């Protein structure tokens with residue numbers, strides 16, 4: 001059975017792209033046929049942090065009706081299949097988010113997991129990934145503004161007929177000024193399915209255009225991502 005997870009948060013910069021890249025790489029490392037798609041079409045970052053920023057055909061061309069989905073699939077670490085978005089504004093303008101559902105249908109014929117990196121905000125291209133996933137995973141930082149935006153994303157997901165699996169608390173330092181896991185669960189009304197610590201290796205790995213779990217496999221954040229992936233894959 002294919003599982004489609006959309007990685008969303010409402011707020012920008014919470015760690016959606018980092019989480020999409022690392023979870024999908026971990027799932028592939030576990031032997032699962034995994035695709036990861038960059039649905040943040042305006043601020044496409046997934047290809048950049050996975051070393052595919054200058055590929056000729058991206059999701060933009062597919063959504064503009066100028067290329068086939070299979071032409072926009074590139075192999076990443078551990079065999080994860082990456083569908084990057086383009087980085088040009090012109091490409092973004094020509095891409096039609098209403099075609100995302102068709103792209104997803106084509107990809108799910110091929111895989112066991114499809115991870116969708118969603119944009120921030122509540123624009124049309126942001127809402128479609130919430131509706132088309134089997135389940136949405138909320139990426140939240142331990143601060144009030146992030147929690148409020150995640151709650152809005154959860155409500156929006158349910159409004160469009162989607163459902164939320166849980167939240168991943170990222171960039172946690174465990175300082176006592178942070179919103180706690182318990183508080184987060186109480187306010188969001190969903191389980192926190194993993195905690196990723198604040199880890200400077202995350203930024204370093206992005207500079208090397210390689211996911212953290214590959215570049216710094218023994219880092220605390222990499223270990224935390226592997227644990228979440230094992231749970232999603234049912235192989236803890």
Ligand code: ADP
Nearest residue numbers: 012013014015016017018171197198199202203
């Ligand atoms: P989003 O996709 O939600 O906008 P990103 O994944 O691009 O967020 O992350 C935003 C920034 O935060 C990036 O510079 C990234 O390297 C950094 N970051 C993400 N997760 C962590 C972490 N656990 N520790 C430290 N920095 C992180």
Ligand code: MG
Nearest residue numbers: 016017040045
């Ligand atoms: Mg992003």
